[in-house]
Amino acid sequence: MKSWTHDQIPDQNGRTALVTGANTGIGFETALSLARKGAKVILACRNAEKGQSAVERILQQVPTAEVSLELLDLADLNDVQKFSHRVLDKEDRLDLLILNAGVMVPPEGKTAQGFELQFGINHLGHFALVGLLLPLVQAASGSRIVVVSSTMAAGGKIQFDDLQFEQRGYAAWPAYGQSKLANQLFVQELKRRLRAVGSTVSVTAAHPGWTRTDLQRNSGFVRFLNPLFSMKPQQGALPTLRAATDPQASTGDYFGPSGLFQMRGYPKRVSMVKRAKIEEDAARLWQISEELTGVHFDFGRN
Ligand SMILES: NC(=O)c1ccc[n+]([C@@H]2O[C@H](COP(=O)([O-])OP(=O)(O)OC[C@H]3O[C@@H](n4cnc5c(N)ncnc54)[C@H](OP(=O)(O)O)[C@@H]3O)[C@@H](O)[C@H]2O)c1
Numbered sequence: 001m002k003s004w005t006h007d008q009i010p011d012q013n014g015r016t017a018l019v020t021g022a023n024t025g026i027g028f029e030t031a032l033s034l035a036r037k038g039a040k041v042i043l044a045c046r047n048a049e050k051g052q053s054a055v056e057r058i059l060q061q062v063p064t065a066e067v068s069l070e071l072l073d074l075a076d077l078n079d080v081q082k083f084s085h086r087v088l089d090k091e092d093r094l095d096l097l098i099l100n101a102g103v104m105v106p107p108e109g110k111t112a113q114g115f116e117l118q119f120g121i122n123h124l125g126h127f128a129l130v131g132l133l134l135p136l137v138q139a140a141s142g143s144r145i146v147v148v149s150s151t152m153a154a155g156g157k158i159q160f161d162d163l164q165f166e167q168r169g170y171a172a173w174p175a176y177g178q179s180k181l182a183n184q185l186f187v188q189e190l191k192r193r194l195r196a197v198g199s200t201v202s203v204t205a206a207h208p209g210w211t212r213t214d215l216q217r218n219s220g221f222v223r224f225l226n227p228l229f230s231m232k233p234q235q236g237a238l239p240t241l242r243a244a245t246d247p248q249a250s251t252g253d254y255f256g257p258s259g260l261f262q263m264r265g266y267p268k269r270v271s272m273v274k275r276a277k278i279e280e281d282a283a284r285l286w287q288i289s290e291e292l293t294g295v296h297f298d299f300g301r302n
Pocket residue numbers: 020021022023024025026027044045046047050072073074075076099100101102103104121148149150151207208209210211212213214215216
């Protein structure tokens with residue numbers, strides 16, 4: 001089968017996409033490609049300077065792009081609320097909501113509400129964002145929510161009695177694995193809940209294999225191995241772009257690179273890890289996430 005490349009991205013004119021963490025790496029390349037295909041793109045970034053620079057870099061390459069910056073810090077649920085209200089005020093619909101932002105193995109730290117940083121940013125912040133922006137996603141026909149996970153979900157375990165690593169002490173890689181497994185469980189439960197109400201909104205997922213980006217800022221070892229194993233961000237963005245735009249993609253589909261150990265290559269459908277398919281865990285994580293974020297999803301509208 002022909003490799004899925006940027007050429008396969010359908011025309012995006014008339015569509016609105018919101019990409020979290022779009023100032024660099026995979027998020028930037030995703031936003032750039034969508035803008036190139038005609039989408040109106042909202043870059044949701046935590047740093048104004050970096051975000052503005054990303055807007056300018058997109059405009060340099062696509063002078064006709066309709067691209068804007070909206071500041072969002074996923075490590076603060078109050079900020080996620082304020083951000084969502086601004087977007088709800090400005091936009092009448094979202095065709096693509098791409099949950100890309102993430103941190104990997106940072107030094108021990110807490111979000112504004114006291115959650116472990118990786119679980120708080122990678123999972124809870126995005127969980128709240130989707131709950132708050134759902135009315136805009138439901139307002140677009142054929143809309144999609146895209147979740148960016150990782151092969152590191154395979155080593156992840158959701159320790160329900162110690163989600164914040166308070167009892168066992170902080171361990172950076174297990175915490176990253178937990179957050180990326182949480183991303184996959186979120187997809188499974190969101191898919192189930194959308195189906196239950198007959199929604200036309202779909203949810204897909206992707207992982208970028210091994211792509212050299214700022215994500216590795218906290219791991220000298222991974223950075224050292226980058227030249228041997230990694231892809232450039234432009235190619236690393238392809239699984240996300242496919243999950244977002246492939247007309248053949250169905251709700252629940254997960255895309256990753258096709259090469260050895262899914263580290264590199266063009267995107268193909270891949271399987272989520274076994275632990276992501278435990279329905280009981282997906283439902284339990286959902287309930288806890290609602291409690292921790294205070295965001296309760298309203299699926300009232302289709
Ligand atoms: N690169 C890989 O090999 C790889 C592999 C598997 C999965 N992934 C996943 O791919 C996604 C994108 O990662 P990447 O490789 O492109 O990394 P990246 O270059 O470090 O980009 C991450 C983005 O997330 C943003 N971000 C971090 N914390 C945030 C917060 N609190 N609020 C809002 N935005 C925040 C960053 O903003 P700043 O620039 O301001 O820090 C940046 O824009 C992540 O979900 C990551 O887990 C990447």
